[in-house]
Amino acid sequence: MDQSAQLDQGEQRQRLGTNDLDIEDELLDEALDTVSEGAERLNRKWPELIITGMFGGIDVGLGILAMVLVKQATGSDVLAGMAFGVGLLALKLAHSELFTEEFLLPLNAVIAGQGTWVQMARLWAVTLVTDLGGGLAFAGLIVLSLPGHHGTIIDTAQKYLDQDSLPTMIGLSLLAGATITLSTRMQQGTSNDVVTAIVCLVSGLLVIGLGMLHGALNAIVIFAAMLAGADISIGQFLTWFAIVIPVNMLGGLLVISLPRVIRTWRVLSGLRRGEFTLEDLEEQAS
Template sequence: MADRIDRADRTLMTAQDDTTAAERDSQGRHDAIREHEVERTFDQVVQNGRPRLYRTPTELVASGTIAGVEIALGVLAFLAVEQATGSKLLAGIAFSVGFIALLLGNSELFTEGFLVPVAVVAAKEATWSRLGRFWVLTLVGNLVGGWVTMWAVVNAFPALRSTAVKDGATYATSSLHLSTFLLAVIAGVVMTLLTRMRNGTDDDVAKVVASVAVAFLVAGLSMYHSVLDSLFIFGGIHAGGSYGYGNWIVFFAWSVGGNIVGGLGITTALRLLRSGERLQEWRAAPGPHHDG
């Protein structure tokens, strides 16, 4: 009788061990010690980002163009405050108008399209070609919307022309040195961090605070942001600055390279590594929108 009970206990313990083993992840961690908050955030990133990659080309260009308009309004606020106070730090806080408009308007800024869309593709919920289309059309929309709006700003507020020319020259005539490239790298890191912070909370107030903080860092400290600073250059050109589109092309290539290194090569890569286990689970069971 005792032998039968002992065998039964061993059988039950073996079954429990098998069940526990089945619930462990690839690193041997069972459910109780997995970081569910990190995994829930990653799930939210993929779920929220997936529809963005399945927009039509027209929708992508429209969303990017609206974002260019909104960022240009932030530049307007920056120029007005800088001219009134002489402080770029205060102007950087004023620029947060643009980031808040992006947040509440659900429009697309190119440098905010690193973490979320890449996570969707890494999870096999969309293809790399969709990601490339998303980036190109969003960027085109950002630049077109920003160019047109900065033309309107300079002509509607002629008193800001001298400030627009001066700020545009900061970027259009800058040297291609390690320091300026690192300013672009840091800007890419900070912008992608903003995306992560926005996806890490459902509190709109917290999202607004994050937007103000990042605006202060990127605009107030004159980091090299490919889209934002292109709008400063466009404003200076419209206002009669001595630099031109050739200067802008050089600046844009330099800054977008740094933004990609910081946003993709550092922040996004580390975030994907941080959520590596959950990413592998997504890859093993692609969702209904997976298209090869």
């Protein structure tokens, strides 16, 4: 009986890994990485936070430019969506910040006691505003440089605004928030640049190619359409934006982030209670 119990414990240890926390090595690594990086983002100074968000909008604008060019040349939403993946890749390689992209990181850091809810609210609010500011500037450059593409830009923006029903709009917004958040989490799980590029292309295909609604991404196209002379009022945009953004957040937080928080909860709560430190986790993971 004792031998059987010892064997079961040995098998469990082999399954869980080499750490002493009775948790799989992969989950320990995930908790350590997300808390550490989340704390860094939460503690950014104002200039860093603002510039990082603005470049996030500009990087995404590059993807919008690629999308418009491919859409006009081919008429294919699928190819245009894959072209948009260039913007997501630029976002990753330039270490910029896109709203809904990194929901899991600051959330884990706050739960682990490495940041505050106020810091998290500041990160999200400033990122959203600066994304829009950088995107608006790049949208103006696109409209100025591509007068022959205004029709494509306006048609694309109208498709985002003209939804069949509110449930459809909510569903597409949930999917977009979840997809962008999951895409970023997948990229963090690999150091292979080829895999990262593939994830970005597939994410672009899903979000843009399939017409999902993402407030920060679609807003750049809508800004460009308005600058190009589309019959879109500020009130119409704000009404659309007020629905899409909260639902994007629900998609990123509830569908993707919350289940991952639950599976590493014991480590996160242990950090908050002071049962061990980040340095202890680093030793366990090494």
